Amino acid sequence: MxxxxxxxxxxxxxxxxxxxxxxxxxxxxxxxxxxxxxxxxxxxxxxxxxxxxxxxxxxxxxxxxWPKRSSSKTLPNLDTEIEIRVGDIFSSKAPIVVTIPTTLETEFHSNAISEDSIQGQYTKKYCKDPSVLKLCLQKLVQDNNDFSTVKNFYSNGGDVRKYKPGEVLVIREFDRIAYCTTFASFNEHGTAQISQQEFYDLLPKMWMGIREKGEFGSVDVPLIGSRFARTGISRNKDILRELVYSLSVASADARLADKVTFFIRPSDFTRWGFSFEFIERLLLNVCDEHQQRMMENGSIGQPLDV
Structure with a gap:
């Protein structure tokens, strides 16, 4: 492809x-x-x-x-490589970030989870059945008593546990490690949505969870929130900017990984007007901002404007 x-x-x-x-x-x-x-x-x-x-x-x-398919830079003083790659995230074997509903929903038949989503593709390729993924998630939740929960009542009268966005559950049972991150919630119409502020707030929490619970090495990250969930962010370029920038900020105190690769689907690259001029400028600005932050003893810079 x-x-x-x-x-x-x-x-x-x-x-x-x-x-x-x-x-x-x-x-x-x-x-x-x-x-x-x-x-x-x-x-x-x-x-x-x-x-x-x-x-x-x-x-x-x-x-x-011949068109480029990736660009990368290394965060100063950390030797953490940030790569932005156009391609299929499932062609890699590195641990992958998989966003999941805050209610830990896994079933396809309810129309809640699209089979074309990252969660859907991961389930089909590695878990084989949504119920298997559900059991893994439930077991991990039982082993983590520090998760914040609230009751969430659906229109059909049923109720399930709902977790705050940004909680990370690490699945190691399958051929590829998954950092399952609670992300969006379903509204009364069954549409996954998350507010813009919730999206901004969950990113530091997600990176911290990966650093504390994950494998120190490579991490593959999709362009989360760009396809099947309403984030309140109108441009996918802004989503990519927030992802990369938040990684830089999260790495100010400690190194998070050897390499973090952000994947953009080829169709999304074309549809949303991405260019490698934008990507290379973004990476350069992030690294410059990170170096300045390190020189200022960890003070946080202003959001990037690229």
Whole structure:
């Protein structure tokens, strides 16, 4: 899928077409000059070779203009690499952040959880059945008495436990570690939603939970809140900015991981107007802000404007 995305972007770049035809054009011009100088009889048998310059131009142009799929920077003084990658987060094996409802809902048949969501894909690939994931989450909750809970009553009269956003439950039972993070709540219409302020508040809590309970190494993070939950944030660029910036702030006191990779789906990259110019500027500003914060003995800078 990522190759198809790269090919589409390559074909939409005018540079690749210039590379394709430019060698032929230059060769043809030089040939015409040589013919005017009286070398036509010598060059005539070899004119067909000009068309072989097109594959050469395509190879050179493909090398020069092949679309990037990732960009990364290292946080100063911490050696923590932050990477923003376009691709499928499930092509990786590193521990993954999986956002889950605050009610720990896992079933597909209730239409509460989309099979295309990160939770849905993780369930199908690693847990096989939503009930298996549910049992794992319930056991982890029983082992963590410090979770804050309230009663949440649905319109059908049933009630379930509801947990505050940002709680991290680490699942190690399957082939890929998951940092299940309570995220959105369902309204009376069954739509997952979280307020903008709740989203901002849960990020530091999520990073702290990963640092305290997780594996020190690599962490894969999707563009959480960008598809199936209403966050009150209108642009996915703002969501990415908040994720990266909050990681930098959370790393001010202690190193969180060797590497944190934020994944953007190829379709989302195109749909929401992302560019690597924006991504590289964001990473540069985050690292500069982080270095300044470290120099000021941990004082927090202002939100980035990129």
């Amino acid at each position: 990522i190759i198809i995305w790269q090919l589409k972007r390559l074909m939409s770049n005018i540079g690749i077409w210039q590379s394709l035809f430019a060698p032929v054009g230059v060769g043809w011009t030089l040939t015409q000059i040589a013919i005017q100088m009286g070398y036509e009889s010598i060059l005539a048998p070899y004119l067909f070779l000009l068309w072989y310059l097109m594959p050469l131009g395509l190879i050179v142009g493909g090398y020069i203009y």
